[in-house]
Amino acid sequence: MSGFQQARIDLGAQLRQLREAAQLSGKDLAARLGWQASKVSRIENARQSATEDDVVVWCQAAQAPSEVVDGLIAQAVSLLERQDSWRQRHKSGLAALQEDIRDLESRTKLFRVFEPGVVIGLLQTAEYARNIFTKVRRLYGASDDIDAAIRVRMRRQDILYDPARRFRFLLPEAVLRYRLAPDDVMRGQLDRLLAVTTLPNVEFGVIPFSAQLPSALLNGFWIYNEAMVGVPTRTKDLVLRDPEDVAFYASAFEDLCEVAVFREGAREVIVRVLVDFAQQSAQ
Known part of the structure; x- marks a missing residue:
């Protein structure tokens, strides 16, 4: 078992003890906090990481x-900032990792996301996601819970339709052309991207092959509000909170936006790739 997962187990067990000492059921606690009851269960059973905010409100409800409280907050912060092995994190379950990401996204109002190798998770179709998760399972030895x-x-994507959030x-x-799934799945994924470009709170940009790049496209990154950057590598998931790091990635994002095309320009690139797929399939 990884140190990351053991730390999550320890924190969940301590939070359960607090809830039980306060004579609260999981449903009672969830109702007080405005959570789904399943979130209490996931945290206590180490299937989801409790955040600093989660710990604060949990402890308040349990008095x-x-x-x-201070000790548990320190554990939650340490857990979030761990640079743990992707292989070990995936062994705790693909669905559990998705729940962690979903919880983080629920607290985010502004998303700035650059992905150089794969369609962004919030924009993936179910079949494209299935092909991606299958590759992840093989690469990292993840548990076999692809359907979950x-x-x-897919539930994560509900957030796209919240007008209070900006994406x-x-x-x-190149991402539009990479064969990470069969051609029919890729065409469905491109159709999905065309639909996303029409959402009023979504700004979707494509960096065309013809663009002169401001820097090498080395890795993807997710900027959450103005406070945190997630930088996934092949072996570790880096979580950066230093204001200078956040400002650096925000500046890099704007540089990339300068050479990207948006709205009708982005749709033209997607349609061009769709036509190429159709021609190649016909041949």
Whole structure:
């Protein structure tokens, strides 16, 4: 078992003890916090990481002593900032990892996302996601819960239709052409992207092959509000909170936006790729 997962188990067990000491059922606690009851279960059973905010409201509901609260907050912050092995994190379950991401997204109002190698998860179709999760399972030895992971990923996408949130997505044209799924799945995924470009709170950009790049497209990154950047690598998931790091990635994002095309320009690139797929399939 990884150190990351053991730390999550320890935190969940301590939170359960607080709930039980306060004579609250999982449903009672969830009702007080305005959560789904399943979230309490996921945290206590180490299928989801409790955030600092989760710990604060949990402890308030359980009337925990301040010294206990401080210690649990420190554990939650440490857990979030861990740079743990992707292989070990995936072994705890694809669906569990998707739940962690969904919880983080629920607290985000402004998303700025650049992905150089894969269609952004919030924009994936179910069948494209299935092909991606199958490759992840093979690469990292993840648990065999692909259907559950897809269901969570699809639920994550509900957030796109919240007008109080703003999304800025950026992909290079190459991502639209990478054969990470069969051609019919890729065509369905491209149709999905065309639909996304019409959402009023979504800014979707494509960096065309013809663009002169401001820098090499080394890795993807997700900027959550103005406070945190997630930088996934092949072996670790980096979580950056230093204001200078956040500002650096925000500046890099704007540089990439300068050479991208949006709205009708983005749709023209997507349609061009769709036509190429159709011609290649016919041949």
